[in-house]
Structures are given as C-alpha cells and as structure tokens.
Amino acid sequence: MSDFTTPLCVSRPKERGNILFMVLIAIALIGILTAVISQSTDGEKAGIDGETLTIRASETQRYASELERGIGYIMQHGISESDIRFAIPTDTANATGYGDLAADATPKDQMFHPDGGAANYRDPPSDVQLTAAPWEFYGGTRIPGAGTNKADLIAVLPNVTLQFCQKINALNGQTSAQPAEDGAGCISGGAAARFGVVSYNDSTPNTLNAGTFTQTPALQACVACGTVYHFYHVIYPR
Numbered sequence: 142m143s144d145f146t147t148p149l150c151v152s153r154p155k156e157r158g159n160i161l162f163m164v165l166i167a168i169a170l171i172g173i174l175t176a177v178i179s180q181s182t183d184g185e186k187a188g189i190d191g192e193t194l195t196i197r198a199s200e201t202q203r204y205a206s207e208l209e210r211g212i213g214y215i216m217q218h219g220i221s222e223s224d225i226r227f228a229i230p231t232d233t234a235n236a237t238g239y240g241d242l243a244a245d246a247t248p249k250d251q252m253f254h255p256d257g258g259a260a261n262y263r264d265p266p267s268d269v270q271l272t273a274a275p276w277e278f279y280g281g282t283r284i285p286g287a288g289t290n291k292a293d294l295i296a297v298l299p300n301v302t303l304q305f306c307q308k309i310n311a312l313n314g315q316t317s318a319q320p321a322e323d324g325a326g327c328i329s330g331g332a333a334a335r336f337g338v339v340s341y342n343d344s345t346p347n348t349l350n351a352g353t354f355t356q357t358p359a360l361q362a363c364v365a366c367g368t369v370y371h372f373y374h375v376i377y378p379r
Contacts, residue, residue, distance in 0.1 A: 193268070194304060194305065194308050195308060197266045197268065197305065197308075198305065198308045198309050198312055199312075200266065201266070201269070201309070201372065202309075202312070202361070202374075204263055205296055205361065205374035206374075207260050207261075208258070208260055208374070208376050209296075209374065209376040209377075210258075210260075211252045211253075211257070211259060211376075212258065212294070212376050212377045214258050215249065215250060215251075215252065215257050215258050218249040218256075218257070220247075220249060222341075222379070223340050224247075224250045225250055225252065225294070226239065226252065226257075227239045227240075227251070227252050227253070227335075227336060227337060228241055228242035228251055228253065229253065229275065230242050230253050230262055239335060239337050239338075242254060252278075262276075265298055270301055270302070271300050271301070271302055272300045274299050274300055276296055276297070276298060277296070277297040277298075277299060277329060277330075277335060278294070278295070278297070278335065278336045278337075278376075279295055279297060279328070279329075279335065280292050280293070280295075280336045280340060280341040281326075281330055281334050281339070281347050282295060282328050282347040282348070282349065283346040283347070283348050283349075284349065284359060284373075284375050284378070285354055285357045285358065285359050286351075286357035286358025286359060287358050287359070287360055287375050287378040287379075288378035288379045289379060291343045291346070291379040292341045292346035292347075293375050293377065293378050293379050294336065294341075294375070294376055294378075294379070295328070295373045295374060295376060296373065296374050296376050297328060297329050297371055297372065297373045298371065298373075299329040299369075299371045300329075300369060300370070300371070301363060301370050301371065301372050303319075303370060305363070305372070306319055306363035306365075307363075309361075309372055310362055313359075314356050315354060315355045315356065315362050318353065319363060319364065319370065320350065320353045320354045320359065320362050320363070320364045321350045321365045321366075322347070322350065322364060322365065323348050323349060323350040325348060326347035326348075327347070327366040327367075328349070328364055328366060328373055329366065329369075329371045330347070349364060360375045361375065
C-alpha cells in the first residue's frame with residue numbers, strides 16, 4: 142500500500158507571473174485614465190472660458206439693442222434727436238458729464254428714465270475691459286453705411302480686450318481682421334466728446350476706415366484705435 146502525502150502548499154511560479162502581469166496592466170490603465178481625466182479637465186476649463194466670452198458678447202449685444210429701443214421710445218415723445226440725454230441714475234453728482242437725472246425737468250428725453258427710454262442702466266461686465274469704464278454715448282463719428290454723411294449717435298463700450306473684440310466681430314461677420322479707425326480720430330472721444338456735453342459733429346465727423354470692414358453697413362462692431370479696442374453700436378443712425 143502506497144503512502145501518498147499531499148503537500149499543503151504548492152509553488153506555482155507561472156501563476157505568480159500572471160498576477161504580477163495583471164497588476165502591471167492595472168497600474169498602466171490607472172495612469173492612462175488619470176491622463177485622460179486631466180486632459181478632459183483642461184479642455185473643460187478652456188471651453189468654460191470660451192463659453193463665458195460668448196455669453197458676455199451676447200449680453201453686450203442685447204443691452205446695446207435695449208439702448209437702441211430706448212431711443213425709439215424717446216422719439217415717440219416728440220423729443221428732438223439733439224435733445225436725447227443719458228444721465229446715469231446712480232450719478233447724482235454729475236460726475237460723468239451726462240447730467241443729473243433727478244434734476245431734469247424733461248425726463249422724457251432721458252434714456253434711463255421710465256418716462257423716457259425706460260432702459261435700465263447696467264455697468265459693463267468686469268471681465269471684458271482692460272480698464273473699467275462706463276458706457277459712453279457720442280455723436281461725433283460717421284459709421285460706414287449707417288446713414289447719410291452726418292455723424293451717428295452711438296453707444297460705446299471702451300477699452301475692451303482683443304479677445305472680446307474678436308468675438309464680437311466674429312458674431313457680426315467682421316471676420317478678416319479687427320476694423321480700424323482711419324487715423325484721424327477715435328470712436329471713444331473721452332469726457333469732452335460725450336453727447337450732451339457736445340451735440341452732433343456733422344461738419345468734421347470722425348470716420349472709420351471702411352476698407353477694413355468685411356461688410357457694411359456696420360451698425361455694430363469693435364474697432365481698433367491704435368492698440369486700443371472699442372465696441373460700438375449705432376443707437377440712432379442719421
């Protein structure tokens with residue numbers, strides 16, 4: 142009668158090799174997954190930035206259209222195009238030069254009064270300007286194709302970023318490059334050129350370089366004034 146003894150532990154080198162190989166595969170897969178997640182997160186961040194820029198551009202366009210509608214309401218009251226005013230409700234000290242809204246005896250001529258244009262004043266988005274500045278209103282520039290040879294009434298968002306300028310122009314079909322001033326002036330004229338401080342400059346209006354626009358009429362665009370960029374919207378073509 143034979144005596145067979147079954148060992149309690151059997152060494153299987155081949156199985157140990159398989160387990161090690163599977164562990165190495167798992168580590169490699171974890172590394173690949175980590176890289177994919179990292180790339181996805183980076184891409185998502187870039188997408189959020191681009192999406193935010195598009196949202197800001199769309200918000201600006203909608204607000205500019207609201208201002209344009211406000212002009213229509215003011216004109217319905219029989220107000221002359223030269224008497225339109227833009228006093229900011231929060232500026233009771235008249236710091237901007239547009240007048241004191243509360244002191245205006247004819248509020249029907251005011252863009253931001255319920256009896257006038259009934260538009261809500263909104264500060265510009267903080268992330269689209271290189272230097273924070275309020276909306277401006279000018280009557281000193283003739284916009285290509287907007288109306289006659291007279292200066293048009295425009296709302297201007299000054300000192301915007303190049304990225305914002307590119308986005309606005311892309312949305313408006315101005316795709317070849319950023320349109321430019323013709324070198325004789327600037328669409329953002331500063332405090333001395335604000336509408337109400339001065340009226341329309343029809344004798345020697347500032348002009349834009351029509352050849353730099355992909356298409357006209359250019360009722361809305363962003364233009365380069367040297368190395369500075371300004372968004373404009375024609376709220377009353379003349």
